[in-house]
Amino acid sequence: MDTIASTIADLTRDLVKLDSRSSVSNIPVADRIEPELRGFDVERVDYADAAGVAKRVLVANRGGPGGIAFSGHMDTVPETGWQADPWSGRVDDGGVLHGLGSTDMKGPVAAAIVAARSLPDRVPVTLLITTDEETTKRGARAIAEKSELVKRIRPKGILVVEPTSLRPVRGHRSHIQFTCTAEGVQAHSSTGKGRNANWTLIPFLAEMKTIYDRLRTDRTLQDDAYDPPFSDFNVIIDNHGTAVNVTVPLATAVIKFRYSASIDPTYVREAVHAAGRTHGVAVREAEEGSPPELPADHPFVAACTEVAGQAPVTAPFGTDASILQSIAPCVIMGPGDIGVAHKPDEAVSIGELASAVPLFQALAGRFA
Template identity: 65%
Template sequence: MSDLNDRALRLAQDIVRLDSRSFVSNIGVADRIEQELSGFEIERLDYTDDSGVVKRALVARRGGPGGIAFSGHMDTVPETGWSDDPWSGRIENGHLHGLGAVDMKGQTAAAVVAAVGLPESVPVALLLTTDEETTKGGARAIAERSELAKGTRAILVVEPTDMAPMRGHRAHIQFTAIASGIQAHSATGRGRNANWDLVPFLAEMREIHHRLLSDPSLQDAAYDPVFSDFNLIIDNHGAAVNVTVPRATATIKFRYSAKIDPDPIAKAVRAAAETAGLALSESWEGRPPELPQGHPFVRLCAEATGASPNVAPYGTDAAELQAIAPCVLLGPGDIAFAHKPQEKVSIAALEAAIPVFQRIAARVAAGEA
């Protein structure tokens, strides 16, 4: 194992072992990564999220502006469904296991080590975010506040794509609809269950979902699947079955590509909420990033990997970071292992990505993108 490979694996194990689910602070992960960045200029962009948790986006640069930036996120989804230790960081059968191993602490470690291992004459930056799995708050902080990110020529978001370049992806709107009732013992008849106010709204949401599945005018043939994600979560906030529910929340994530106009869907959701008497809030991330097939950075990444460029059905920090420079998604690992128990990433794939990242960085610095 080379020094760079050994360093990347140690860093990946260390940060997998640190809990950085999106509802807790990621500063421990940021501090551990910063230990690798001797000789880099550093920006620590701290902010407090809506729950009062302190978060940190980390920007590092060496060699001045004009090069590539590698971007990864430090947060993870919750450990839903795990039966073993989500933060073990164990190595088994050539894979690194643990929450965030493939999404995307392993890739982030590989990108950090690739940047550190470049000749100092090659300009390179790291845009390391948090809250990617929720609000994109870390990427937004970098796009709005970072001085070191200025002058970046291109951004490689190192999400797991099996090293196939993704020239674009969907972005999302999150709708949160809240129904209010009156809490009481359900047998007394003195309460009012908020779920009954939520039901007609949910029926309308089911119709929108069916339209997205069946209406070609709302679909994009470049993507797999062609239809937009319209995923529903319902929360009664811990109410028991013998209690009339005082608060019922329906949260929907609607993902759409650049070809799709989201306004008709947003208007339909608003109308349904108003008719049902629900309080509705919306959270929009940046527009879907999508570069043309012939874009120089897309071509460069395709040549460096020997893989044809494609588009991804999910979303990433590129929705916000595209305000800084053109973005391509490219990283080792299989997205199929993300957001599920027994998450893992191939160590060999992480190692193989490091020289590819470095070749792309050198070509961007030479003005090829």
């Protein structure tokens, strides 16, 4: 293993070993990253999330204003389904590093840090290292709204180094999250004195299934620039731990609707709220940010295409680009396979992480 690969492996392993699920503080990860940024002007932006958990994002610059910014996030999804230790950071004989967040996206973050600090001092480069990307995008918002360093630097472009197998992604979907709540009266279910909130929620969900079906069949609501062309409309249901012999006092459905820049979300938004009013379900929505999308011939997209040697594509998933696009044009391109993210036994090839370094550096050189 060469020096660059070994350095990336060591940093990725250290980051993976630190639990930074979105529900816990990421400050230990930020504290581990900051010593890697010697020679950079480093700005910490701290905040508390909605649960009061302390969070920190880092903005680091060297070489002055302009140039390119590399962005990645420190938080991970929960460890659902893992049988092995999610935080082992184990490297197998094939040079593959295992652990929660190894691909999404502690490995790509490590590669971006190594690439940035290995550039000549005269080349302007910035790192935007966020958190809460997997949930609210609050870390990216903190940078966009509060970072004085970003305001001074004004980067020319932002490369979000999410795993794309190093293929440039010129646009992706963003989401609206609907939290839909039905209330009941808790009682022993045998007494007939309670009211099960699920009986209120079920007819509402039947209308949500109609929206789901229409999104998959109505061509006017689809975008052929994306695969799949139809928008995601995914629902999870929570009875908040109620036992089967108790009438449910609170039933919650959370729906994530992902749409691309060419899709007007008005139909879905209005249909969800109308169904809530009809069936007595309270609907609250939170919007991630508008879908980022650059044309294929945009200069930043063209530069990424030339460096990567791969044609630009679009992606169905979302990233911090939905927020960071307010700072500068964004392209998503990083090492690793998004297909292994958010799954048990997530892993990343150290060789692929290392192969990203010269690509990142070539791109930074073009923007110097």
